[in-house]
Amino acid sequence: MDNSIVVQAARVFWNGGSPYDDQRFLYFPSAVSAAVPQLVVPSFALRVLVPIVTTGLLVAAWACALRLYGVPWRSRFAVLGLVGMAVGFAPFAHLVRLGNWTATAAAALPLAVLLMSRGRWGTAGVVLGAAVALKPLLAPMVLLFVFARRWRGLGLMVLVPAVASGGSALLMPDPAGFFTRTLPYLVSGQDDFARLYEASLGVVLPRLGVPQAVAAVVAVVAAGAGLWCAYGRWRRGGDAVLRLTETACLLMLSVFLVSRPSFDHYLMLVLPLLLASAVLPGSVARSPWFWLALIPQMPGFTWQLLEVPTRRAFKDAATLCALVVTLARHRPPVDELAPAAPAHSPFESPPRSHPQGLGPFDPAKGAAPLDPRV
Numbered sequence: 001m002d003n004s005i006v007v008q009a010a011r012v013f014w015n016g017g018s019p020y021d022d023q024r025f026l027y028f029p030s031a032v033s034a035a036v037p038q039l040v041v042p043s044f045a046l047r048v049l050v051p052i053v054t055t056g057l058l059v060a061a062w063a064c065a066l067r068l069y070g071v072p073w074r075s076r077f078a079v080l081g082l083v084g085m086a087v088g089f090a091p092f093a094h095l096v097r098l099g100n101w102t103a104t105a106a107a108a109l110p111l112a113v114l115l116m117s118r119g120r121w122g123t124a125g126v127v128l129g130a131a132v133a134l135k136p137l138l139a140p141m142v143l144l145f146v147f148a149r150r151w152r153g154l155g156l157m158v159l160v161p162a163v164a165s166g167g168s169a170l171l172m173p174d175p176a177g178f179f180t181r182t183l184p185y186l187v188s189g190q191d192d193f194a195r196l197y198e199a200s201l202g203v204v205l206p207r208l209g210v211p212q213a214v215a216a217v218v219a220v221v222a223a224g225a226g227l228w229c230a231y232g233r234w235r236r237g238g239d240a241v242l243r244l245t246e247t248a249c250l251l252m253l254s255v256f257l258v259s260r261p262s263f264d265h266y267l268m269l270v271l272p273l274l275l276a277s278a279v280l281p282g283s284v285a286r287s288p289w290f291w292l293a294l295i296p297q298m299p300g301f302t303w304q305l306l307e308v309p310t311r312r313a314f315k316d317a318a319t320l321c322a323l324v325v326t327l328a329r330h331r332p333p334v335d336e337l338a339p340a341a342p343a344h345s346p347f348e349s350p351p352r353s354h355p356q357g358l359g360p361f362d363p364a365k366g367a368a369p370l371d372p373r374v
Contacts (some may be wrong), residue, residue, distance in 0.1 A: 188205050
């Protein structure tokens with residue numbers, strides 16, 4: 001359903017119209033150009049190919065997350081983790097069934113963090129910028145570049161979607177349609193149908209009887225607190241890869257508390273990174289609170305009165321809030337932290353003898369400790 005919205009926008013554009021005539025199209029102009037090739041693919045083929053490509057992107061996200069922690073792709077942890085996400089985490093199936101372009105962001109985030117861990121911040125900026133050009137979900141990652149004072153990577157992350165969207169917008173009859181039509185539509189809360197599935201606090205709380213103005217303030221305060229905790233996590237240092245992973249995930253989850261829209265499948269952006277971190281001592285994935293936060297997303301888990309599809313947003317909001325609180329409160333034991341780097345020090349390149357900065361992987365012990373210079 002969601003991919004068809006983008007394809008229809010591309011078809012309108014190809015016929016000389018404005019893709020922003022459809023309020024459901026919430027993407028940058030560059031996404032229209034990216035969807036044009038699908039116009040030559042028959043509809044029956046797209047119905048087969050889109051779920052396959054979406055699944056492939058999620059598998060790629062898991063593969064990058066495993067690579068980040070030095071876990072072999074053929075290990076039991078790799079196989080069971082992928083099966084667990086596909087079978088035991090409802091947003092995985094929702095994302096595949098919808099064919100939503102969130103899958104591109106889900107693949108780009110672990111790849112970007114992997115590149116950052118190797119000191120390739122400029123390339124990471126290009127990857128994130130390309131993902132933002134397709135769907136602006138990863139825009140909050142600019143703050144990670146600010147925390148690390150990686151200005152070249154930040155510039156590239158902003159430049160790529162700006163050039164791609166600017167060039168595409170010039171080909172449209174309504175070049176400023178995203179700003180004049182889509183943004184006001186998002187700020188006003190979209191339509192009644194979409195609002196029933198949103199998990200952000202500004203939408204969920206009014207459905208529970210909280211005044212709209214109070215709910216908006218609560219959402220902004222909660223998101224601001226989460227962003228402050230993300231900065232605190234960065235300053236705390238410790239293991240280099242965990243530092244990158246947990247800061248990035250906390251940034252994204254905090255923004256989802258207040259962003260419009262905010263759907264359950266957005267959780268797939270952070271799950272591969274957090275789940276793969278379980279191989280390292282001191283990771284948040286080894287906390288029981290992390291797993292408790294995911295329980296509402298298990299396909300077999302039911303909450304009385306919440307099984308109507310339009311009410312599952314309450315379960316999604318509960319998971320979102322629980323993950324933010326768990327990450328914000330998480331403190332790895334002192335003896336499990338690598339020597340902390342200064343808050344703004346750049347990562348050095350890993351030694352030549354270990355291209356990933358990792359020693360051999362031992363399935364019995366988990367990933368070998370990271371070289372503190374990474």
